[in-house]
Amino acid sequence: MAEFNTSVKDQGEISIVNLKGFLDAHTASILENTLSNQIEKNKYKIVVNFSNLTYISSAGLGVFMAFIEKVRENGGDIKLSSMSDKVFNIFDLLGFPLLYEIFNSEEEAVKKFTE
């Protein structure tokens, strides 16, 4: 069925996670693994790029909640970037912009970390 995968790119101490495809209850575990891998490697500065993500369900949103506390406790953050309007709307409805920094582009998100 719907495919989903992630790829991680290291830019200094920042990890940039690219999402592709459908993120729902069935594929959420893939993203969960990717994020927990970063945390295991003590990489707490994470930028998630949504430009190739076509769909996200509520279970997909939950993944970010699972890690944010741990990341912030360790002085890092998860910043979100490059969402399509549709994806942003879902984040927006749930009030994510009040909890996460969401940027138009990956560069802006990275820049925010380096400031």
Place this chain on the structure above:
Amino acid sequence: MQLNLQKMFKNLRLQAFLGIAGILLLFKLFIPVNDSVVLMAISDVLVLLTLASLILFFFESISSKNINPLSLVMNVGILNVVLFCLITFSGSIFNLFFDNITERFQNPGLLLSLATFIYIFIILACISYIFLAFKELYFLKQKRNVSVYFNTMVMFIALASFSNVFLKYEELNFVKSTFLIISIILIIINSLKISWIAFIVKKDKISLLILSVVISTLFVVNLSNSQDAGVHGEMLLSFSPLLTKFMQIMMIYGAIYFSILFFTTLFHLPTAEAFDRKAQEVSSLQYFSKLITEVLDFNDLAETVTDIATKVCNAHASWIVLQEGTEMRTLANKNIGFIDADIINEYVFKSGKTEKKFNTFFMTVKKYGDTEKLSENYSSIAIAPLIAHNELKGFLLAAKINDFIFDEEDKNALDTFSDYASVAIENSRLLEESIEKERLEKELDVAREIQRKILPSKSPAIDNLSIASVFIPAFEVGGDYYDFFELGNNKLGFVIADVSGKGIQAAFVMAEIKGIFESLTKMIESPKEILIKANDILKRALERKTFVSAAYGIIDSKKKVLKIARAGHCPIILLRNGKVKNLRPSGIGLGLCFTSRFAETMEEIEIKLQDDDAIVLYTDGITEAKNKKMEDFGDNLFEQALLECVQETSEGIANKVMREITDFTKNNSQHDDITLVILKWNEKFKSNGEQEWQNSTPQLKTRVKSV
């Protein structure tokens, strides 16, 4: 019954043997030495009978067991050592107790006679066992019935032995020699028929090679020793010439048989490995059928597969790597640890060879840098792809240690075996999947039942307000929840919520949410305060990645006022004057944030109700309903549908929207729960009491009900 009979026969043999031995003893005690040929013949007939009965008695105990040729050979060897000791030390032992032993044989006392008798009997027992061992070895693995050859030989051996009784008649010497020569010829011929050697594994063949040299040497030594005119020779000859000859012939037989055995084994040695493999393959074929019966338990099956794999290709270790999604899972390690297996896996899969090959192939570990990390000296690996239904399911790996390598025959064996194994593994997996599916379906039934009981079965009757609600559960229960609370004083509370995730877990959270709202609405009136409080309570109850979007509202029908607050839920739609208005007060989803930020960002809005206003509550199951092309129904189509029926009753609006969604999602399955609640404010509307309505009826068309 049969057992008793057997026991009786055994007793009979024992009795016969003891009886004859007793007679022989008496005979020897009363007539110790004599020159009369007749008496000598009678004595030897008795010896012959004793021998025969003893052989019969031993035969019982040997043939009842499953004979292992190697242990028979071993026994013969041990008895030979015993004989050797007896022959060598008999002189000194007898000399110790009796003076002038050689002279006293002419006139022995009772004591010496008895000692002689015991000594002879030990020898008799040894020889009869050796004879029996020869017989067993001769008949072992013989394909034709060859008893006639053996019986002829035995007959001539008996004749040759018996003719020795007539020792004194020089003119009969030619008869003795003839019998002896014929016996020896027959022994040689019969010794050539060693067919059991081929069925012995290589390791045993090597030990057999050494044993046969030692034993044949022992036979030759014993033969020459017993010929000497020492105490043993004198004693035996005076006791029974027959036994003397018989022992001599047995020693000759042994020397010949084991010499021939030595050479036969030597010639079989080069082909031993090939024979071992063939035998192994045959037994592996039997294992294959075992694979079929073990599909019921996947883990058992995997263990069996690796077990057989090591056998078919003589490998030291074997394990399976299964493709599971994007991951590889190692399982059923046989003779290898997970760490070693993972190191080798990495090497194998990084080489890229696994992507091109569809047959078994080999790799050498030595070429890999990290061999020192391995706990064993693995030298060569064989990798067999497991392919079922034209799809690569994983790999069967086998490894050899200590510089052993895989050859072409190993490849063929593994190829054949992996074909069987992959089919068995695939079948087992499918079976497991269908069991798992059934379990999930049961679980979903439970979840649906919970959901059905949680959702309101009737809607409140309030003047000026007509309420319609539609709920369509998805196959995988979503976490949709809506409810109404009659709060008295003409006030009605309503809630709509959507738990993230699906299935039984979502259903349980839903039940929890219902409990929270049930109690909170009794204590607090403000929608904003209720949501803040609900979030506080959920802090203790929710898993970190689960959250709930909700909207809570309250209608005061006396003051004609609507108050709503939203916690991450879809906007509440207000249909007024033929227009769609999205009410979207700010608010974070329940369970997403447990700091003061939640309360700070929560808004509550108040709206003065006008006649014919309709309030539309929904979950994302509506806007995300998908057609065949996986396109969403979306906000636009939803608003269009609503606009086309602004004048209708609440029931009319709900029906219209559901019709549109049904048309849109035609031929596609429903992925999420769909909930739609319409509250229509109509000042002329009079409630006619409470009405029951059903939800979660299976057919979409009949699901739309209203009050």
